[in-house]
Structures are given as structure tokens and as C-alpha cells.
Amino acid sequence: MLERDMPRRAVVSKIADAHNMSKVEAELVLRTALSGVAEQVSKRGRFHVAEIGSIAIVKRKPRRYFNPRTQKESVSKGDVALKIKISKSMKQRALEEDK
Secondary structure (H helix, E strand, O other), X not given: OOOOOXXXXXXXXXXXXXXXXXXXXXXXXXXXXXXXXXXXXXXXXXXEEOOOEEEEEEEEOOOEEEEOOOOEEEEOOOEEEEEXXXXXXXXXXXXXXXX
């Protein structure tokens, strides 16, 4: 059975317990790591972590859509999204845990 999502507090507690540090210090470590990831994604458009996967910015093409309220067809602007690709080792790990 799958567990529920792990809240930020639980991640901070796990880091603090694993490395014998206070939760305040663990929170700073987590914030530093996440801000580093965000900085790399914004600068380079991509961030990769071995054995976990990668995060990339993807630009979507403009597309046509129908607005039912106005009964008009329009064209959307191009959109930007984050694409997350999980590594093979992480996929295998997830499949093993499902069994």
C-alpha cells in the first residue's frame, strides 16, 4: 500500500534525524537545495540528479481552442511548463515497492 505524500515537515525531520542536526538547520539545508534546483532550472532550462531524474522547462506551441461561453474559436499563446522525467533506477525502485 502506498503512503500519503510526505509533507515538508516530515522531510525536514528525516534530514535532522539522519544527520544529528536541529530542525532549523535541516530546514536551511532543504531550502538551499531547492533554491539551487530552481536557480539551475531558470538559468539553464534543465536540472538533472543522477538516480532520480531530471526537470526541464518545456515551451508548448500555440493551439486553437473553442470558448463555449463566447461561442468563438481562438488561438492560445504558447505556454511554458515543467517536464519531470524519472530515471530508470527510480522507476525500478517504484515497481519493486508496489509488489
